[in-house]
Amino acid sequence: MLPLYRPSLTDSYGRQIKDLRISITDRCNFRCVYCMPESGVEWKKKSEILSYEELTYLAEIFVSLGVTKLRVTGGEPLLRRGVINFIRSLASIQGLEDLALTTNAYFLPEYAERLAKSGLKRISISIDSLKPKAFELLTKVNALGRVLEGIDAAQKYNLTPIKINMVVMRHINESEIVDFASFAREKNLIARYIEYMPLDGPGEWSRDLVVSGREIFEKINAVYPLMLLSPNHKSETAKRFGFADGAGGEIGIIAPVTEPFCGACSRIRLTADGQIRTCLFSLSEHNLRDVLRSGASLEQIRQFIINAVLKKEDGHKINKPDFVAPERTMSCIGG
Numbered sequence: 001m002l003p004l005y006r007p008s009l010t011d012s013y014g015r016q017i018k019d020l021r022i023s024i025t026d027r028c029n030f031r032c033v034y035c036m037p038e039s040g041v042e043w044k045k046k047s048e049i050l051s052y053e054e055l056t057y058l059a060e061i062f063v064s065l066g067v068t069k070l071r072v073t074g075g076e077p078l079l080r081r082g083v084i085n086f087i088r089s090l091a092s093i094q095g096l097e098d099l100a101l102t103t104n105a106y107f108l109p110e111y112a113e114r115l116a117k118s119g120l121k122r123i124s125i126s127i128d129s130l131k132p133k134a135f136e137l138l139t140k141v142n143a144l145g146r147v148l149e150g151i152d153a154a155q156k157y158n159l160t161p162i163k164i165n166m167v168v169m170r171h172i173n174e175s176e177i178v179d180f181a182s183f184a185r186e187k188n189l190i191a192r193y194i195e196y197m198p199l200d201g202p203g204e205w206s207r208d209l210v211v212s213g214r215e216i217f218e219k220i221n222a223v224y225p226l227m228l229l230s231p232n233h234k235s236e237t238a239k240r241f242g243f244a245d246g247a248g249g250e251i252g253i254i255a256p257v258t259e260p261f262c263g264a265c266s267r268i269r270l271t272a273d274g275q276i277r278t279c280l281f282s283l284s285e286h287n288l289r290d291v292l293r294s295g296a297s298l299e300q301i302r303q304f305i306i307n308a309v310l311k312k313e314d315g316h317k318i319n320k321p322d323f324v325a326p327e328r329t330m331s332c333i334g335g
């Protein structure tokens with residue numbers, strides 16, 4: 001174990017960085033419309049992608065700098081061979097408090113048991129429709145059945161609480177907002193609604209396709225009266241609601257466009273090709289991979305990370321006239 005370097009990793013706005021999202025692959029078996037073009041993107045070459053040894057070593061360094069929560073993402077992380085052993089190696093990092101994974105659940109029926117046994121704490125599942133046809137239109141894959149099986153498997157092996165994340169898009173899946181709440185009640189899940197963000201490869205995002213957090217709340221509250229819950233921690237991105245009638249399940253509303261929460265942001269990202277992204281919407285990156293592969297010492301790597309965090313943006317500029325969407329698509333950032 002690496003000695004704790006210092007109590008916290010803080011940016012120039014005084015925000016403590018506690019969460020690292022590690023993308024382990026840019027590949028995915030889905031083509032979600034808000035994430036990547038139907039034709040896909042040019043995959044990174046194997047040599048550009050960090051090995052599991054490199055990823056584990058860097059994760060240890062981030063934890064020694066004060067990161068306490070790791071989230072494994074992709075592309076689709078369960079597509080990368082060896083992911084179970086990787087999760088196991090992350091789970092053994094001392095000082096780590098939370099280890100989560102974000103997946104499209106397609107491979108969960110086969111992986112859930114081994115993920116649970118490897119030390120994974122909890123799971124978030126991206127699912128944007130509960131209707132087979134609409135699901136296929138949105139992901140270009142006829143796989144709703146498998147994804148629902150995946151949710152059952154995650155529940156069976158206690159990868160709980162399970163969050164199901166829906167990106168709400170006007171005229172596309174907004175009609176299913178209440179269905180998702182019903183599903184969360186029925187299955188005792190956390191249904192999280194995410195406002196559509198301009199991170200889609202095809203560049204089809206526009207403000208009038210955004211269904212605001214307020215609207216989402218009102219649609220659900222009209223059918224299932226909601227009560228506000230306190231946040232789990234101060235940098236929680238979702239506003240949490242319980243069902244006033246005491247039913248199981250929970251609602252989370254994430255409104256980065258209409259109610260930005262950047263002021264309390266505690267997140268940074270490491271892409272599969274080893275770039276530090278200090279914000280989801282960063283227009284510049286910090287090439288940690290080449291520093292690592294240049295034979296840099298532990299101290300040099302730490303200093304590189306500390307300097308990168310000191311350059312963390314104050315927040316996204318989506319609501320600013322000069323907003324520029326990042327070139328990287330969501331599939332190459334990892335959400």
Ligand code: SF4
Binds near residue numbers: 263266316
């Ligand atoms: S947009 Fe950037 S600064 Fe804002 S919450 Fe997301 S990652 Fe943090």
